[in-house]
Amino acid sequence: MASDFVTIEGKSKNYRAAVIVFGILALIGLICFALSYVFGHQLFGSSNTIPWGMPIVLAIYLIGLSAGSLILSSLTYVFGKEEFRPIARMAVLLAIVLIFGAMISIAVDLGRPEKFWRLFMFFYLNNMTSMFAINGILYGGYFVISLVYMGIILANQKQASRFMGILAVCWAVLVHMGTGAIFGFVAARETWFSPIKPLEFLSAALASGLALLIVVTLLTLKLSGRSINKGMIASLANMLRMFIILLFILIVVDKLTHLYEPARDATIFMLAGEYAWIFWVLQIGLAVVLPLAILFHAKLNKTIKWITVASVSVVIGIFFERYYLVIPGSAYPLHFYPGKIEGVYGAVGTFQIMPAEMGLSLGILALLALLFLLALRYLEALPPKPMESPQPTAASPAPSASATQTTG
Amino acid sequence: MARWGMVIDLDKCTGCQACTVACKEENNVPYGSPRENRQRTEIYWNKVIAVSRGEYPSVNIEMIPMPCMHCDNPPCVQVCPAKATFIREDGIVVQNFRRCIGCKYCIVACPYGVRNFNYKEQAEEKYHRPDPPPDRSVIGPWPFPTRTHGVVEKCTFCFHRIDAGLKENKTIGTEVVPACVESCPAKARFFGDLDDPESIVSQQVATRGSFTLKEGKGTHPKVHYLPK
Amino acid sequence: MLPDNNSENSPAQSSEEKQSDGLVISRRTFLNASAFAAATITASYLLKKPEIALASSADEPPYGVVTDKWVATSCLNCPTRCATRVRIVYDKAVHIGGNPLSRVSEGENCPRSHIGLQVLYNPDRIKSPLKRTNPQKGKGIDPGWTALSWEQALNEVSNRLKALRDRNQAHKLLLLYGLNTISNEDLINRFAAAYGTPNAISREGLENEADKAGQWMADGNYTTSAYDLEHTNYILSFGASIIESQKPLARNLRMWGKLRRERPNRAKIVVIDPRYSVTAAKADQWLPINPGTDAALALAIAHVIISEELYDKSFIQNWTTGFAEYRKLVLGSHSPEKIALVTGIKADTIYRIAREFAQTRPAIAWRGRGATCWPNGSYASYAIFCLNALVGSIDVPGGVIYQEYPKYKEMPAITDDSIAREGRTQTSLDLRRKDKFIAAGVVTNQAADSILTDNPYPIDMAIGFHSNFNMSAPNASRWDKAMAKIPYYIHVAPAITEMAEFADIVLPASTFMEDWGYDHCPPGSGFYELKLKQPVVKSVHNIKPTGDIIFDLAKRMGGSVAQSFENIGNNAEGFVKYRTSTIMYWDNLLQKGVWAGTNYKYYKYYQLFNTPSKKFEFYSGNMEAALKEAGKWTGDRTACLPHYEDTKFLGDKTAYPLILTSYHPLLDVDDGNQNYPWAQEIFMVMHGYGWTNFVEINAKTAGSMGIKDGVMVWVESPVSKIKARARVFQGIHPQVVAIAQGQGHTSCGRWAKGIGINPNDITGVDYDYISGQSALFNTRVKIYKA
Ligand SMILES: Nc1nc2c(c(=O)[nH]1)N[C@H]1C(S)=C(S)[C@@H](COP(=O)(O)OP(=O)(O)OC[C@H]3O[C@@H](n4cnc5c(=O)[nH]c(N)nc54)[C@H](O)[C@@H]3O)O[C@H]1N2
Ligand SMILES: Nc1nc2c(c(=O)[nH]1)N[C@H]1C(S)=C(S)[C@@H](COP(=O)(O)OP(=O)(O)OC[C@H]3O[C@@H](n4cnc5c(=O)[nH]c(N)nc54)[C@H](O)[C@@H]3O)O[C@H]1N2
Numbered sequence A: 001m002a003s004d005f006v007t008i009e010g011k012s013k014n015y016r017a018a019v020i021v022f023g024i025l026a027l028i029g030l031i032c033f034a035l036s037y038v039f040g041h042q043l044f045g046s047s048n049t050i051p052w053g054m055p056i057v058l059a060i061y062l063i064g065l066s067a068g069s070l071i072l073s074s075l076t077y078v079f080g081k082e083e084f085r086p087i088a089r090m091a092v093l094l095a096i097v098l099i100f101g102a103m104i105s106i107a108v109d110l111g112r113p114e115k116f117w118r119l120f121m122f123f124y125l126n127n128m129t130s131m132f133a134i135n136g137i138l139y140g141g142y143f144v145i146s147l148v149y150m151g152i153i154l155a156n157q158k159q160a161s162r163f164m165g166i167l168a169v170c171w172a173v174l175v176h177m178g179t180g181a182i183f184g185f186v187a188a189r190e191t192w193f194s195p196i197k198p199l200e201f202l203s204a205a206l207a208s209g210l211a212l213l214i215v216v217t218l219l220t221l222k223l224s225g226r227s228i229n230k231g232m233i234a235s236l237a238n239m240l241r242m243f244i245i246l247l248f249i250l251i252v253v254d255k256l257t258h259l260y261e262p263a264r265d266a267t268i269f270m271l272a273g274e275y276a277w278i279f280w281v282l283q284i285g286l287a288v289v290l291p292l293a294i295l296f297h298a299k300l301n302k303t304i305k306w307i308t309v310a311s312v313s314v315v316i317g318i319f320f321e322r323y324y325l326v327i328p329g330s331a332y333p334l335h336f337y338p339g340k341i342e343g344v345y346g347a348v349g350t351f352q353i354m355p356a357e358m359g360l361s362l363g364i365l366a367l368l369a370l371l372f373l374l375a376l377r378y379l380e381a382l383p384p385k386p387m388e389s390p391q392p393t394a395a396s397p398a399p400s401a402s403a404t405q406t407t408g
Numbered sequence B: 001m002a003r004w005g006m007v008i009d010l011d012k013c014t015g016c017q018a019c020t021v022a023c024k025e026e027n028n029v030p031y032g033s034p035r036e037n038r039q040r041t042e043i044y045w046n047k048v049i050a051v052s053r054g055e056y057p058s059v060n061i062e063m064i065p066m067p068c069m070h071c072d073n074p075p076c077v078q079v080c081p082a083k084a085t086f087i088r089e090d091g092i093v094v095q096n097f098r099r100c101i102g103c104k105y106c107i108v109a110c111p112y113g114v115r116n117f118n119y120k121e122q123a124e125e126k127y128h129r130p131d132p133p134p135d136r137s138v139i140g141p142w143p144f145p146t147r148t149h150g151v152v153e154k155c156t157f158c159f160h161r162i163d164a165g166l167k168e169n170k171t172i173g174t175e176v177v178p179a180c181v182e183s184c185p186a187k188a189r190f191f192g193d194l195d196d197p198e199s200i201v202s203q204q205v206a207t208r209g210s211f212t213l214k215e216g217k218g219t220h221p222k223v224h225y226l227p228k
Numbered sequence C: 001m002l003p004d005n006n007s008e009n010s011p012a013q014s015s016e017e018k019q020s021d022g023l024v025i026s027r028r029t030f031l032n033a034s035a036f037a038a039a040t041i042t043a044s045y046l047l048k049k050p051e052i053a054l055a056s057s058a059d060e061p062p063y064g065v066v067t068d069k070w071v072a073t074s075c076l077n078c079p080t081r082c083a084t085r086v087r088i089v090y091d092k093a094v095h096i097g098g099n100p101l102s103r104v105s106e107g108e109n110c111p112r113s114h115i116g117l118q119v120l121y122n123p124d125r126i127k128s129p130l131k132r133t134n135p136q137k138g139k140g141i142d143p144g145w146t147a148l149s150w151e152q153a154l155n156e157v158s159n160r161l162k163a164l165r166d167r168n169q170a171h172k173l174l175l176l177y178g179l180n181t182i183s184n185e186d187l188i189n190r191f192a193a194a195y196g197t198p199n200a201i202s203r204e205g206l207e208n209e210a211d212k213a214g215q216w217m218a219d220g221n222y223t224t225s226a227y228d229l230e231h232t233n234y235i236l237s238f239g240a241s242i243i244e245s246q247k248p249l250a251r252n253l254r255m256w257g258k259l260r261r262e263r264p265n266r267a268k269i270v271v272i273d274p275r276y277s278v279t280a281a282k283a284d285q286w287l288p289i290n291p292g293t294d295a296a297l298a299l300a301i302a303h304v305i306i307s308e309e310l311y312d313k314s315f316i317q318n319w320t321t322g323f324a325e326y327r328k329l330v331l332g333s334h335s336p337e338k339i340a341l342v343t344g345i346k347a348d349t350i351y352r353i354a355r356e357f358a359q360t361r362p363a364i365a366w367r368g369r370g371a372t373c374w375p376n377g378s379y380a381s382y383a384i385f386c387l388n389a390l391v392g393s394i395d396v397p398g399g400v401i402y403q404e405y406p407k408y409k410e411m412p413a414i415t416d417d418s419i420a421r422e423g424r425t426q427t428s429l430d431l432r433r434k435d436k437f438i439a440a441g442v443v444t445n446q447a448a449d450s451i452l453t454d455n456p457y458p459i460d461m462a463i464g465f466h467s468n469f470n471m472s473a474p475n476a477s478r479w480d481k482a483m484a485k486i487p488y489y490i491h492v493a494p495a496i497t498e499m500a501e502f503a504d505i506v507l508p509a510s511t512f513m514e515d516w517g518y519d520h521c522p523p524g525s526g527f528y529e530l531k532l533k534q535p536v537v538k539s540v541h542n543i544k545p546t547g548d549i550i551f552d553l554a555k556r557m558g559g560s561v562a563q564s565f566e567n568i569g570n571n572a573e574g575f576v577k578y579r580t581s582t583i584m585y586w587d588n589l590l591q592k593g594v595w596a597g598t599n600y601k602y603y604k605y606y607q608l609f610n611t612p613s614k615k616f617e618f619y620s621g622n623m624e625a626a627l628k629e630a631g632k633w634t635g636d637r638t639a640c641l642p643h644y645e646d647t648k649f650l651g652d653k654t655a656y657p658l659i660l661t662s663y664h665p666l667l668d669v670d671d672g673n674q675n676y677p678w679a680q681e682i683f684m685v686m687h688g689y690g691w692t693n694f695v696e697i698n699a700k701t702a703g704s705m706g707i708k709d710g711v712m713v714w715v716e717s718p719v720s721k722i723k724a725r726a727r728v729f730q731g732i733h734p735q736v737v738a739i740a741q742g743q744g745h746t747s748c749g750r751w752a753k754g755i756g757i758n759p760n761d762i763t764g765v766d767y768d769y770i771s772g773q774s775a776l777f778n779t780r781v782k783i784y785k786a
């Protein structure tokens, strides 16, 4: 059995308004980028203590979302779970858009973005012991693979899409573990240095990717006036619960191992220092406690509304997990020498919220939303509207000329 | 091949910071501003940190001059995707602005906080020396008198001096030394070949319990300290 | 990424012509052909205006030719005046290094030597003479400067000078001067004498007068001491910041390395200071002392040394007088147990350091301004100095030695006239040696009050050479009022400082990098050393060396003043050439920049002591004579003995429970300006911050007041109050608040203005009445959250 896929008309007021708003935001982001390119990263909040800022937060966050939703698409294309087919295309599409966003984020965070190509001179100009260089391969490959995957799916190639699905999923797992390794393999930073960072990243990716997929699915289906399959959403929510638990276990293990180590003051700072509220309220609260409370609640976990709340909460919570890792995670001063280092070299790093950086980050998100909207307009990624195609019959001529449909 | 290293004698050191200023002068390192100081976006190739212990009146503050440690096992090199920072055969860890893409990974990875990002385009007057050094023909395009924003920089062990000195058959460590060594009024800094047991640095390292910073990190710094 | 900004520095500027005048050691590097080709390609790529570089005419060197020369000169970022060598590339000074020929600092300098580049290229310098258009004077009031030519400016000034003199009121001219080259000081003083004013007032009343008076009481030499660091085994520092400020700083830094690890025996260093200074941090022991009680501590140490008979008997017997009286005083009431209560230093510690000091010879007791800039600071200085005599550390290797100075060519006597003679005999404005200040050489801070009260007479006109008393004198706002009151003020300096803002005419003087001068160090090395100052580059601004300004003014005055300046060289350069002609050939001096004297000779007891007894005096005959001369002799013999009286503080202890102290951090550039980013960005090394100073408070004290590190606080004294950031610190006496000198400028330029605070805004006015030394550390304050 196959569900049919259509594009959206893109004629509704809402759609246009959304395109325009996202377009303007993306333009603002572009301007912010241009400014930062001309005036340098002084426009950003980062420093030699906290070298990475919002773009990197965004990059690893988007990679997570991307890998997560791609892996979910495999449920249909690899494991043949038909109940998820209606959203499978959207999942792949989302994955592509998000990895694209991640790569843009990395590029704009480079001091010399015009030298972005240097990240992709595999082996030749690259130093292959660098996780960045390895991730260059992983991200580049991932982008290409997902594009091919999408193409095959759009072309309704069942066998091939199964094969590509397997490849894409494995690759997505690597991508995410590779991203985790960027942090996990840095011995200089006690709070990051950990062999389970790649796994932690993976579980965060799965949870956040799935949560975002739920939100986007619900949103898109609702806004484009399509029906929502409650059972499907509920089973997605079930899965989300699992991923959150997995993530939680990994977070606990990670923190415990770091606390057990004698050099634990950075971890204590993370858990009890001046930024700890971000961890407890925004990360643990939003990404773990609230969603689990909802999803384990016998009644709430059945309503679309509360599942949405839980998913949104996870999406936000995991954003702050990333934020917390990158920014406060490097704020704790390095101990060059035993004792209390006086002054700036011993001070906890400060990170200012700078307009250009925020504009740039929002711009990237807006650009992604824009791309997604445009993709929906031109690629057949959505299940058809209920009145157009109530039965799963293939290729029944659509009354609306603007919507073409295929299966896949 | 030599393995260049430095010894800083904390008993002789006066915490005067001549090393910091001389390095700025020699290598055209731009200066900062109050805001950049607080935010730590000022650039220093060498800095002197104050580390305190104890309470009044049993207080103890040590001042530790910190150039790049030129690790034998440098994490910054390991993580640099663009081969912009690399270790030369003589052990000097150098930084090539032209290759650097500004990903800041090396800043994250350096356990000694000696790497600096150029957060802004430095105005011309920030460089006190707008000319290329005269000996450029001999030593190649180093050190860059200017750089763009968006690249990372750090102490080079003044290898332009070392290379030029070697060409002129001078003795490194006595006749030719890095700028910070040359201008240290207490003569607390020594430079030379760590592989040569006769060199001044090898001799100094052997005098009394020398140590390196963060020994546990396995970076094997080539900057050694002698205790007070 | 590539060098791209040499377009402004077209090689056309490189100084071929300078080669022939023999002033410089020149080296020209011609690149080989291939490098030249490469350079040309790079040049055309890099240069914004490639035509300029490539179209080199016949007399311009082609691109790729580099003029690289070293000019020997000396530093004036503090009174140490170290010899330097400046590297000039393309007519730009790019590097300042030590001069290996200098033996004072063995070719090494302090970090501020490099900052000479930023002194020279300070973008906020005065670029031409300026005249005030706004008649109203006051802090923060815009003077409304307009530029004028040197001719106009000097004419105006000299006419005014002439008119005052012609009115027979030469004494109403006031000359103020801060840190100048020795040659400029000589010219300023000669000008004062020839013009006929007793009022050449230097800044010395703010710095070491009490220190000098203490030595004068003991051995008759009104000077600070030189210490033979190279050979000493033990240093007891009483408030001397040996490696941050004490003169001669660069030598101290060099010797520190030496006496720590360049000799078989490592010297021990003990620092007595209420503040944990860098010197204390680097010393072997820090003894936080109750402020103002150094004399008591010195006497207690003497108590131990004498009672345990650890003193140098042969020196005491042969070369001192008054020992019995001193011994009686010391043994009578200065037991360590008793003094421990005064100084806050435990009795056992006093015993221990006294024994160490006496037994680890040669040892030095070093008196810094921390111990002597107090009421009765002369006695503190005397008491500390006597410790050296007790252990025989007078003119011995590793002890106190006596500075020698270069023997410059004598100048002919000035041409006197009756105006000059009469003027000079008037009471000096600072009331030196009159009733108030018995033995004073100069009482800098008194000048402001004298101006304000027209005592002894109103001042009509003043010239300030390189001084900034509106920042550097306690209760600085009095100087604002005083300077505003002076009808006509001429400021001679390279930058608009707080004091310059009160000027009617500003004459832009050259910085020491463009100046002609001869210089020598303050006491330190023992042996003498002459250092040259010569312009290292041609200045781009319309400026004049201070010496030229003085010569020019004298010439314009005509008559005896002009005659006094004839035959001594005619201008700054000529004057230096004239004065140094007895020491070194000019060409040689220009090349080497330094003339080091012969090795120091120790044990010159027969000629050292300038006292009535021609010996070292534990009971001061000089003091007795001075008291008698001033009509203040009461027969109380303690007035002539080193003794301690309860410290006098300004302000009531209950209202103002804390004591304000100030100090010179190493990066405090001693030219009244702080407009130097290299100095600013690493200003507070102990605190790890730049571009500021702090209100440093003891952690417990701050805790009891609920003041947290980094918050803004008010510091209020009976004089005024200022707001600044608190630095909660373990390294400071619980009753002391420290504020570093050097910040708090309201003028000076982009990198100085508005940064930090000036302790002198709240420091009260008090003196050591013997020497006229300003008391700097006895103001009480209170602190509260802002
Ligand atoms: N960096 C720098 N160096 C300079 C100068 C400069 O401006 N900047 N100026 C030069 C000049 S003109 C001079 S006069 C010299 C001055 O050099 P120093 O004589 O060393 O004077 P300060 O640097 O003011 O240091 C005074 C010290 O005394 C301490 N102190 C305060 N009260 C007491 C007390 O009651 N007892 C004791 N034992 N100590 C106390 C203070 O905490 C401070 O550490 O420095 C010269 N060198
Ligand atoms: N509270 C407190 N007050 C103190 C001290 C303290 O420790 N605590 N220290 C005291 C001491 S030791 C001293 S010596 C005094 C210093 O007090 P001042 O002698 O007043 O010295 P500066 O403040 O250095 O002022 C120097 C002036 O010279 C100008 N100038 C700079 N370079 C040149 C040049 O090359 N040529 C000419 N012609 N002019 C130039 C500057 O613009 C500035 O106006 O301060 C004293 N004040």
Ligand code: SF4
Binding pocket: B068, B069, B070, B071, B074, B075, B076, B077, B093, B109, B110, B111, B112, B113, B114, B115, B154, B219
């Ligand atoms: S100290 Fe830091 S920058 Fe220097 S070699 Fe080691 S890791 Fe690299």
Ligand code: SF4
Binding pocket: B079, B080, B081, B082, B083, B084, B085, B099, B100, B101, B102, B103, B104, B105, B106, B107, B151, B152
């Ligand atoms: S910032 Fe430059 S030097 Fe550092 S890792 Fe990235 S490319 Fe290499």
Ligand code: SF4
Binding pocket: B022, B023, B024, B026, B027, B045, B046, B067, B068, B154, B155, B156, B157, B158, B178, B179, B180, B181
């Ligand atoms: S070796 Fe050279 S580059 Fe490194 S700190 Fe010293 S002066 Fe600077």
Ligand code: SF4
Binding pocket: B008, B012, B013, B014, B015, B016, B017, B018, B019, B020, B048, B065, B183, B184, B185, B186, B187, B188, B189
């Ligand atoms: S220059 Fe020498 S004495 Fe001064 S801080 Fe540096 S290492 Fe220490």
Ligand code: SF4
Binding pocket: C075, C076, C077, C078, C079, C080, C081, C082, C109, C110, C111, C112, C113, C248, C249, C250, C251
């Ligand atoms: S000690 Fe004084 S004169 Fe010598 S280099 Fe330092 S600032 Fe200049």
Ligand SMILES: [Mo]
Binding pocket: C206, C207, C208
């Ligand atoms: Mo002074």
